[in-house]
Amino acid sequence: MAHLHTRRLIGAFAVVAALSALTACGPEEDNAGGPGGSGASSRPSAKPSAGGGSASNGGGGSADNGGGDCGQPPKLPAGHKMVEIAVPPSKGSMSAKDAKPACTPNDWIYHGEGKANYYTFSENVKAELATGSGSTKTVPVGELWMHAGDCMTNSSAVKSPYSCSGNIYDITVDSEGKVKTIKEIWHP
Template sequence: MKTTRRFVSALALVAAVGGLAACGPEDDKAGGSSASSPAAKQTDGGGSGDQGGGDCGQPPKLPAGHKMVEIAVPPSKGSMSAKDAKPTCTPNDWIYHGQGEAKYYTFTAGEVKAELATGSGSTKTVPVGELWMHAGDCMTDTSAVKSPYSCSGNIYDITLDGEGKVKTIKEIWHP
């Protein structure tokens, strides 16, 4: 009887260790949870996010020139105030949150490429004014937001021109 209990205990230990190994960072990349999710694809260029909420592995990096921000107040024509957004590891992957003081941004006078999230990994190009209205509605009246759009964290991936003005802005979808 003692041998049977030891065997069952050893089998349970092997199963537990195997289960832990099965959900490590390698499987996340193969399974698509952290490496392919919209949140994980956009970070602050390698900053150190909080590792406290889950096992996200190393934060992925944004392409050169990209920056994540959280809009702080509804944007107005041609400008917005936003906080730098840093990644935080959660049980559901990397999620971004604005930190510090909001910075004032203006948009380029030329054509600004604006995209709104339409679900996991997909966006729709819209006039920048529509993006400003959408961001404002998400902050003040979510019932005004109509499908295929939704409000999902108020996080945006932006690029700036040589003068520090926003030239592209893309809403980041979060589940």
């Protein structure tokens, strides 16, 4: 009977030794990839790539890496364009840069890029100012021009329920290229 007990003990020891050898193989193979091992470099790069993606996005690379933590870049409805006003608008016109989405720790945020384009406003333009997350108020276009100018030059002049939140506007243009709708985009 002692012989059977010894055999079981040796068999159990052999199984444990075999399992230990298998687990030892995993890291040795991972470490064979080079200094630090491929396992050491692949695991950390999987998590920080999202954070690293944001840091390397400076030139709008976020869309190239599938958006990192942000997911896919937003798609605007047909005919809509995001712009960042470049100088305070004057009566009837504005200069604005095309705004492109960039993945940030606060989700997708639009930033103006390139040379500013000159826009004029249609006679019946619809203007909206942001009053918080997802909320807007329709205002006379002159009020929007004053608001945009104050946000660029004197943000303390902007009173509640409005705030300055990035100077980004969603616009549509008519068949003559004149702005027919302009809506401020709110962002915390």
